[in-house]
Amino acid sequence: DQQVKQNSPSLSVQEGRISILNCDYTNSMFDYFLWYKKYPAEGPTFLISISSIKDKNEDGRFTVFLNKSAKHLSLHIVPSQPGDSAVYFCAASRSGGSNYKLTFGKGTLLTVNP
């Protein structure tokens, strides 16, 4: 049973437009959420995170929105650039003794076309 779901395997957008990547979770105990970006043949790199006490976190072109009631989060990239083309993973963790344990979604391949 997948606890973190990224239902769109791929997304294609034009350079300069907004990219919106979505993520849903089922475990209500999750209270910390992260987005990782992965280029081919490299490990995932941390992009941005959000705690469940917030509903928005912004870092430059990247903004993550959290809707706890819907158990949904999204990553917005504005404006999108060709270098943003990568696989994006949503991950979640819970407070407490196992807060180190990240549960990942399957990822969404973003392609930004020049």
Place this chain on the structure above:
Amino acid sequence: GAGVSQSPRYKVAKRGQDVALRCDPISGHVSLFWYQQALGQGPEFLTYFQNEAQLDKSGLPSDRFFAERPEGSVSTLKIQRTQQEDSAVYLCASSRIPLLADHNEQFFGPGTRLTVL
């Protein structure tokens, strides 16, 4: 380099062979993690070390999988009697602090792609 390194980057094994995968975490990082990423899936947690202590091995899929970090730095993931379903990318990650709190950032290595024939 200053990042997490893993070796070998690629490993082909015949079914039944034993393999050993190495991870060099970022210097001074206390926490070390192993993940397994099957094709088309996200990384799945295998095990967690704090220094040399293996605090959580709940994600190891079977007793054929064994991980160690004897001196609290380099770690080795060993898979005995490999099976085809073990084919995956094995990712190592490290983190500076023991318990990941607000800034729950794990730094990942490039992974070892294991193919079992």
